[in-house]
Amino acid sequence: MKLYEYLGKKLFHRYDIPVPQSKMAESSEEAAEAAAELGDVVIKSQVLSGKRGKAGGIAFASNPGEARTEAERILNMRLNDLTVEKLLVEEKLQIEQELYLALTVDGALRCPVVLASLDGGMDVEEVAEDRMIKWPIDVSIGLQDYMTREICRKMGVSGALQKEFIKLLPKLYKMFRELDAELAEINPLALTPDGLVAADAKVTIDDDALYRHPQLPRVKEKTDLELKAEELDIAYVELEGDIAVMANGAGITMATLDMVQHYGGAAANFLDFGGGADVERTAQALELLLGTNPKVLLINIFGGITRCDIVAEGFVKVRESKGIDLPVSFRMVGTKEAEGRAILEKVGIKTFNSMDDAVRHAVELTGAS
Amino acid sequence: MxxxxxxxxxxxxxxxxxxxxxxxxxxxxxxxxxxxxxxxxxxxxxxxxxxxxxxxxxxxxxxxxxxxxxxxxxxxxxxxxxxxxxxxxxxxxxxxxxxxxxxxxxxxxxxxxxxxxxxxGPNTFGLVSSGSSKIGIMPNRYFVPGPVGIVSRSGTLCYEIVGHLTEHDIGTTTVVGLGGDRVVGLNFIDVLSRFEEDPETKAVILVGEIGGSSEEEAAAYISTSMKKPVIAYLAGRSAPPGKRMGHAGAIIERGRGTFESKVKALNAAGVEVAGLPTEVPALIKKILS
CATH class of the missing domain: 3.40.50.720 (NAD(P)-binding Rossmann-like Domain)
Structure with a gap:
């Protein structure tokens, strides 16, 4: 779950990481009031998208009038295809230098890694490899001061700034671990006359650990259907095409989408209803798909722990109760394959043996309708 | 073995x-x-x-x-x-x-x-040494002994590929599921190095997917340290960036973990990447003959 900048900064504040003085605004009037209180301000659109500055979603204002005009403009814009509902109005910092600091998870090393650079304020991909210091952390000992000193040495940082890092990094690590973060990024980390201040916040919390953080706000990034799928514990992603796809297993679902593209079609979604689904779950997944109004339905079942007869039963159940009047391409092999086929044949549905044939047939069906 | x-x-x-x-x-x-x-x-x-x-x-x-x-x-x-x-x-x-x-x-x-x-693992189907021991949840009947080692990030897709091999009477030595999460214990290199030393394994299939950098790291290992032939199949060619495709680890983030990057790295290491799962048996037959 990605957090908006203002939510990330609230967490930083809770962990004693310095952030600028700020006010939230949902109207130009509120932005003007905030500016009256804070003086020179920066007005920042709160959307879950990077590159806000380049897209015109960040503006400076030196008086309430300017703040009102800029806030009006930003609230009315489409920012990287998102609407802006909230603005963060912050005191303008006196920035001497922009740095970069983040904690993330390194899958290859299987542990957290500190990323630090003197080249902050720019797109992280644009930072030269040798200017980005990476330091893996063994979670059994955690972040120790010697690590911070070493990171500073590699960056060429000493003296007062090193002391600032030794104060700040353990707080970021504590937050990263305690809140089950996947990413806690400060870019830029601003060096001001008062020391280091987090001028931005990009925090992502592990979805699988949200259950143990009831106090954290829930940010809605997903579409309604994606949320419904999440409730049902079905992996679902909306795409742009017209062939609704349903398969059992993430890898094979991806491969099915690839094959749809290979044969010139376009998938409407990714839907993995997992292994070992029962009739109810199969029916729920199907109902979810039908709600997207696709042109063609493509079902790819390789029965391992998933039983073909159960999937067939779920399909027939939905067909009888809700009606499925769109063309279907059904592939079904594996556990209880013969039984599953028999159930589908009774209602006049033919199944394919191979994934190739089923996908090709689905793509042909989109052309026919 | x-x-x-x-x-x-x-x-x-x-x-x-x-x-x-x-x-x-x-x-x-x-x-x-x-x-x-x-x-x-x-x-x-x-x-x-x-x-x-x-x-x-x-x-x-x-x-x-x-x-x-x-x-x-x-x-x-x-x-x-x-x-x-x-x-x-x-x-x-x-x-x-x-x-x-x-x-x-x-x-x-x-x-x-x-x-x-x-x-x-976590989020793995386990591992099976064909014909002798299965510690996992994969369907029994596809895993018959033979000369091919398989290491995969996903379950059902791996069964699909093993199913195609079985149709062509090609069996397996050991099949290992690494798991679909971002942090897993065994990685491709751990398993490839064991296959390299296993006298029974004549060829290896790597089943990967978008996200992370483990395929790229595997490619670097194959080019420097493996004599045995390896082929690959990768899922996620059509996946949009920024979306988790079912597996927690299957996500293109900040321009990293793309299909193209993985194919390029594997090809550079001399690993042929099958375009479709159905093409895997032919590639393996070519290598084994």
Whole structure:
């Protein structure tokens, strides 16, 4: 779950990481009031998208009038295809230098890694490899001061700034671990006359650990259907095409989408209803798909722990109760394959043996309708 | 021959009395796996499929020392169960559950390193040495002995490929599921290096997907350290960036982990990448002949 900048900064504040003085605004009037209180301000659109500055979603204002005009403009814009509902109005910092600091998870090393650079304020991909210091952390000992000193040495940082890092990094690590973060990024980390201040916040919390953080706000990034799928514990992603796809297993679902593209079609979604689904779950997944109004339905079942007869039963159940009047391409092999086929044949549905044939047939069906 | 496990490997099932645990215990026994006991806290003294059930891993180990343990434990409790097995001295831990919190996975890996143990998964279908031992949840009938080693990030897609091989009478030595999460124990290189040393394995299939950099790291290893032929299939060519495609690890983030980057790295290492799963048997036949 990605957090908006203002939510990330609230967490930083809770962990004693310095952030600028700020006010939230949902109207130009509120932005003007905030500016009256804070003086020179920066007005920042709160959307879950990077590159806000380049897209015109960040503006400076030196008086309430300017703040009102800029806030009006930003609230009315489409920012990287998102609407802006909230603005963060912050005191303008006196920035001497922009740095970069983040904690993330390194899958290859299987542990957290500190990323630090003197080249902050720019797109992280644009930072030269040798200017980005990476330091893996063994979670059994955690972040120790010697690590911070070493990171500073590699960056060429000493003296007062090193002391600032030794104060700040353990707080970021504590937050990263305690809140089950996947990413806690400060870019830029601003060096001001008062020391280091987090001028931005990009925090992502592990979805699988949200259950143990009831106090954290829930940010809605997903579409309604994606949320419904999440409730049902079905992996679902909306795409742009017209062939609704349903398969059992993430890898094979991806491969099915690839094959749809290979044969010139376009998938409407990714839907993995997992292994070992029962009739109810199969029916729920199907109902979810039908709600997207696709042109063609493509079902790819390789029965391992998933039983073909159960999937067939779920399909027939939905067909009888809700009606499925769109063309279907059904592939079904594996556990209880013969039984599953028999159930589908009774209602006049033919199944394919191979994934190739089923996908090709689905793509042909989109052309026919 | 096989890697990691064989007919003699003594196996424990943690969470044996649950629905998944008991079902897959029966399946593994049918395959020929040498399961010696199960654990379910509070259910000690019962039996499942004729196997004794103990309250704790330590209690099981006192009576029936094991080499490996497979966990059918709900994600929120998986860290505790994995720690228990590692602490009791089990050297191979197979973590079946999906949705184990990322930080729990990192904690488990750190402790496993200290205990010098191998962790397979989480979010894996397990591993099988064809014809002798299966510690996992894959369908029994596709895994027949032969000369090909397989290492895969995903389950059903791997079965699909093994299914195509079986149709062409090509069997496998060992098939290892790394798991679909961002942090997993075994990686491609750990498994490739074992296949390289296994005299029975003549060729290797790597089944990867978008996200992370493990395919790129595998490619670098193959080009410097492997003599045996490797081919690959990768899922996710059509996936949009920024979306998790079912697996927690299957996401293109900040321009990294793309299909193109992986194909390029593998091709540079001399690894042919099949365009479709159906093309895999022909590529393998070409190599083996």
């Amino acid at each position: 096989s890697i990691f496990i064989n007919k003699q490997t003594r196996v424990l099932v943690q969470g044996i009395t649950g629905k998944q645990g008991s079902f897959h215990t029966a399946q593994m026994l049918e395959y020929g796996t040498n399961i010696v006991a199960g654990v379910s806290p509070g259910k000690g003294g019962q039996s499942v499929e004729g196997l004794p059930v103990y309250d704790t891993v330590f209690a099981a180990m006192e009576k029936e020392p094991v080499d490996a343990s497979i966990l059918f434990i709900p994600a929120p409790f998986a860290k505790d169960a994995a720690y228990e097995a590692l602490s009791a001295g089990v050297k191979i831990i197979v973590l079946i559950p999906e949705h184990i919190p990322l930080h729990d996975a990192m904690d488990i890996m750190a402790y496993a390193r200290k205990q010098d143990a191998v962790v397979v």
